Amino acid sequence: MLLQERLHDIAGRFPDKLALGFAHESLTFAELDQRSRALAARWRDWGVRPGDRVGLLAEPCAAVVVAFWAALYADAIAVHLNEHLAPEALGDILDDCEPVIVVASRRYATQKLAQRGPGTPRGRILVVEDEPEMFARSEGQASAAATAAETDIAAIVYTSGSTGTPKGVCLSHRNLNTTVQAVATHMPITSEDSYLMVVPLHYVHGLLQLLVHTLCGGSIHFAPDFVFPNVVVDQLVRTRVTGFSGVPYHFVALMDRSRFLETDLPDLRWIAVTGGRLPAERIAQIRQAKPGLQLHVWYGQTECAPRVTALDPRRVDRKPDSAGSPVPGVKVLIVDETGREVPQGQVGEVVVCGENVMVGYWRQPEATARVIDSLGRLHTGDWGWLDEEGDLFLTGRRDAMIKSAGERIFAEEIEAVLLQCEGVLDAVVLGVPDDLAGERIEAHVRVVPPLPHEEEAIQHLADRIRRHCLGKVPFARAPKAYHIWADFPRKPNGKVDRPRMLAGR
Amino acid sequence: MTTQQRIFEYIRTKLNPSSQLQFDPTQNLMGDGILDSLAMMDLIVWLEQTFSITVDTDDLVPENFATLDAMTNYLAKACSVA
Numbered sequence: 413m414l415l416q417e418r419l420h421d422i423a424g425r426f427p428d429k430l431a432l433g434f435a436h437e438s439l440t441f442a443e444l445d446q447r448s449r450a451l452a453a454r455w456r457d458w459g460v461r462p463g464d465r466v467g468l469l470a471e472p473c474a475a476v477v478v479a480f481w482a483a484l485y486a487d488a489i490a491v492h493l494n495e496h497l498a499p500e501a502l503g504d505i506l507d508d509c510e511p512v513i514v515v516a517s518r519r520y521a522t523q524k525l526a527q528r529g530p531g532t533p534r535g536r537i538l539v540v541e542d543e544p545e546m547f548a549r550s551e552g553q554a555s556a557a558a559t560a561a562e563t564d565i566a567a568i569v570y571t572s573g574s575t576g577t578p579k580g581v582c583l584s585h586r587n588l589n590t591t592v593q594a595v596a597t598h599m600p601i602t603s604e605d606s607y608l609m610v611v612p613l614h615y616v617h618g619l620l621q622l623l624v625h626t627l628c629g630g631s632i633h634f635a636p637d638f639v640f641p642n643v644v645v646d647q648l649v650r651t652r653v654t655g656f657s658g659v660p661y662h663f664v665a666l667m668d669r670s671r672f673l674e675t676d677l678p679d680l681r682w683i684a685v686t687g688g689r690l691p692a693e694r695i696a697q698i699r700q701a702k703p704g705l706q707l708h709v710w711y712g713q714t715e716c717a718p719r720v721t722a723l724d725p726r727r728v729d730r731k732p733d734s735a736g737s738p739v740p741g742v743k744v745l746i747v748d749e750t751g752r753e754v755p756q757g758q759v760g761e762v763v764v765c766g767e768n769v770m771v772g773y774w775r776q777p778e779a780t781a782r783v784i785d786s787l788g789r790l791h792t793g794d795w796g797w798l799d800e801e802g803d804l805f806l807t808g809r810r811d812a813m814i815k816s817a818g819e820r821i822f823a824e825e826i827e828a829v830l831l832q833c834e835g836v837l838d839a840v841v842l843g844v845p846d847d848l849a850g851e852r853i854e855a856h857v858r859v860v861p862p863l864p865h866e867e868e869a870i871q872h873l874a875d876r877i878r879r880h881c882l883g884k885v886p887f888a889r890a891p892k893a894y895h896i897w898a899d900f901p902r903k904p905n906g907k908v909d910r911p912r913m914l915a916g917r
Numbered sequence: 918m919t920t921q922q923r924i925f926e927y928i929r930t931k932l933n934p935s936s937q938l939q940f941d942p943t944q945n946l947m948g949d950g951i952l953d954s955l956a957m958m959d960l961i962v963w964l965e966q967t968f969s970i971t972v973d974t975d976d977l978v979p980e981n982f983a984t985l986d987a988m989t990n991y992l993a994k995a996c997s998v999a
Contacts, residue, residue: 496953523950637947639954639961640977665958670974817955848958879934887932887956 414585415566416484418627420445426603426629433633433651437474441629447478449553451546452485458536460512462487462559465568467511467535469493469502469520472613472634475540475547477622479515480613487560488512491568491580492614496886499524505570505578509774511535518542562586568774569616571714572825572889580774581616587717588623590767594739595624598722599655599682599708603629606653610635610644610662611818616718617686621657638662641670648672652679657710659687659818664694664848673701682725684708688815688850689806692732699729711735711804713792715783717768720744720792721804734803735796742766746798751785759807762794814843816851819888826853826881826891833880835860835873840900840908841891855881855891856900856913863898870896920992921985927963932956942985957982964988970995 413421423431423445431441439447460466466483468490470476483490491509493502502524506514512535516525521539540547560566566588568580595601607625609632611618625632633651635644638658644666648656663685666672683698683705690709698707706725709732712718721744723736738744745753746760754760769790772780783791793813796806812823823841830839838858843851857877864870874894881890901912918926921942929938933951946952952960961982965972970992972981981991 519950637954637957639947639957640979642974642977643979669977875930875934878931882934887953887959892959
């Protein structure tokens with residue numbers, strides 16, 4: 413079944429139930445379904461064809477979710493875009509996926525799209541505030557029965573690659589249905605549930621939660637920015653949601669910077685941590701304050717739509733460092749460098765098989781072939797081992813990846829940005845432990861000699877490099893500290909000595 | 918340099934050096950896209966370190982940090998208490 417057919421079905425069963433709640437607007441399931449179908453019909457009249465891309469670049473609002481479902485009803489592909497990207501980086505993604513339509517809020521249309529050259533983006537820009545009628549009308553609806561197949565791409569989710577070039581992860585209706593079903597069964601999620609969305613929709617985590625709750629008939633409330641955690645706690649109290657998920661950063665901020673632990677939340681049944689490891693002592697802190705709350709730990713990857721494993725809440729106290737066992741319909745293997753399975757308990761690469769494994773990277777067959785083998789198995793690049801109960805423990809990465817405040821950042825990607833800065837000869841990017849973000853990104857650069865002696869001149873140089881980086885990557889992905897070196901400390905074989913670099917910073 | 922100018926300089930040099938920022942004490946820094954949520958969190962941690970204060974969880978609300986005016990009003994209260 414296609415995702416939009418499931419929406420149509422659920423809207424028939426719960427027409428008047430709240431589907432989406434925002435600060436100043438809300439939609440029932442019938443309104444969401446009717447408006448999405450009406451918009452799809454209009455887009456089809458404009459010539460949107462099956463497989464065309466529709467870009468979405470706006471703060472969470474009813475229009476952008478309607479546009480997401482309209483894209484699916486038009487048999488097109490929805491692409492949520494990261495509004496924090498610099499215009500140039502966003503331009504690279506638009507050039508890559510070539511959307512025929514970009515739905516944007518006025519702020520982002522002005523800040524991010526206006527600077528693009530003539531003829532780009534190739535698509536038509538629809539500014540949400542300028543077209544209120546378009547996203548709110550329900551006349552002239554497209555049929556729910558579509559021409560797409562379950563194996564067709566429903567969404568492209570952009571992730572950064574180690575080379576710094578954008579990689580569009582293509583997820584089919586079947587991929588997403590598989591994980592929607594897995595999560596709905598595992599949790600379980602029903603029409604009695606409601607969810608507070610604090611993660612953006614351009615993350616696959618946000619997209620999956622949107623689909624899970626909508627397609628189970630649950631209600632979704634959207635939180636404003638996470639910077640003021642007490643505002644989120646107030647919203648948990650006010651909306652009386654039954655579930656909430658986030659990355660470790662969200663939970664650390666809630667514990668250290670809000671009344672979350674001491675606030676009585678009788679309706680909250682579960683929380684889930686994903687996108688990194690929440691330290692065991694933090695898990696214990698939550699368990700102690702809220703013993704009745706189910707605490708789930710999830711592991712996944714965008715390429716797996718994204719759910720791979722989930723730790724049963726009943727095992728969290730016993731195995732707080734585990735990522736859990738595979739979700740229904742997904743198989744996890746641990747293999748050696750030749751691709752052969754290793755004995756249980758031995759460390760190897762985590763490989764995933766199942767209907768959740770992505771179609772591939774958008775227009776990048778070579779990159780796809782590097783991660784999906786001839787047996788259709790996805791090589792995650794994560795190292796780990798399985799215990800005797802089949803629970804996964806992650807031990808590291810094949811490549812140098814930093815996890816900071818929920819962002820996956822490849823050191824090479826940021827090093828490439830640093831090397832584009834005039835005067836930078838060499839760059840090393842490191843992740844250093846940080847209480848709030850998990851890891852903090854630091855840049856170490858070697859510059860064209862001579863290195864200035866005065867502290868002020870070095871600071872000026874560091875600020876120039878910082879300015880360059882922040883012009884290329886969002887704040888979340890940019891180094892927070894810059895260290896200038898005349899030469900890097902090196903090992904006898906000439907390679908950069910990273911531990912000494914960390915110690916000497 | 919006034920407190921507001923110090924905060925503005927931190928924003929201009931460390932958090933958003935790429936934009937053509939104008940000093941405007943009433944500008945909503947997040948609402949106008951000058952700072953995203955992580956940059957705002959960085960700024961709050963910097964305020965705590967620089968002015969030797971601890972932002973109480975009940976004070977960590979948009980009304981105290983939305984603009985430069987709001988921040989300096991809050992700092993005046995927090996510093997007199999601290």
